[in-house]
Amino acid sequence: MPELPEVEVVRRGLADHVVGRRIATATLTGARVARRHDAGPLDLSTRLTDAKVLAADRRGKYLWLVVQTPSDDPRALVIHLGMSGQLLVEPADAPREKHLHASFDFADDGPQLRFVDQRTFGGLALTDLVPDPYAGGHHTHGVPVPVGHIAPDPLEPAYDQPAVVRLLKQRHTAIKRALLDQGKVSGIGNIYADEALWRAQVNPLRETAALTKPVLGRVLDHAAEVMQEALAQGGTSFDALYVNVNGASGYFDRSLNAYGREGEPCDRCGTPIRREAFMNRSSHYCPRCQPRPRVRRTP
DNA sequence: ACGGAAACCTGCTGGC
C-alpha cells in the first residue's frame, strides 16, 4: 500500500478503530515480519502485551502506533507496509488470510488488528521514541528511532518546502531520483513522482541543480497537490492489494495522467505516454510535454 | 556524491 495517500488512509483507519484500546495479545507468525525488531518476534509480542494504544502517527510512508504498558514510557510500534502490506480490522473468527503475519487481540473483545503482507517487504518493530529532529511538527510523542532519517512529508506542518528546494538546488541528480529519496522529502513513491512531474511538465531525468527554484517549487507543489487529491479519493488501488482497514479500495487510479498509461494519449497533448526503465523500475512521461534533457552531466 | 544493480518476496500478465 505504498505511498503517502494510501498509508494515510490506513493511519486514519487505525485512529478510528485501534487508538484507545488495550492490546491483550500480539501473535507474530514467523521471524520475518519482525526482522527489523532487534530483539526478535518473541520480545516484540511480550512487550506489547497489555499495552495501551495512545495514538496512530505517520511520517511519509512510515506508520506507527504509540503504545504504553503500565510500567514503561511510551514506545512506537513501527509499521512499514513495503510493497504489499495491509492492516485489516476484522472479527477474530474471520478466515485466516494466506499471508497473515501478525494479529492483535484487544482486551475489549472487539475486532482484531491483522497485518497481512504477500511479499513480506513490510514489517513491524517496537522502538523508542526520540525528539523529532525537524522542528515545528505535530509529533507530540516524538518520532521512532527508525524514522529519524526520514524527512517530513508535504502534508505535515514540519515540512519546509523552501528548505527542500535549496537542498535540491545543491544536488546533481535526476529530479525523479530526488523525489523518491525519503531523506529529502518523504511520502512520494513511483506513482506520485511520475504524476507530479507530468503535472509540472518536467522530465524525470532533468538534473535538480539545473532547474530553477520556481520550477523545483512547482514540482513539489504538484507532488503535494496530487497526493492530497489522491487521499481525498481514498488512495490509488489497481487491485485488492491496496485497501483500507476495512478492505475497501480507493479510486484515484481513474485520475492518473502518466503512471501505468504507456501508449495511451497524453491528456494534455495526445502524444502517447512513454515508459522507460529507471532505477530498477519504470518512469512514465509524455515525450512532448516533458522533453528529455539534451545533456546529463555528472561532475 | 552519485549511479547502478542486486537483494529481500509472491503473484499475475502477456507473449510464444
Added chain:
DNA sequence: TGCCAGCAGGTTTCCG
C-alpha cells in the same frame, strides 16, 4: 494449454 520472462505503489546495501 503451458511455460517463462517480465513486471509490480519500497527500502537497504554493496560496488564502482
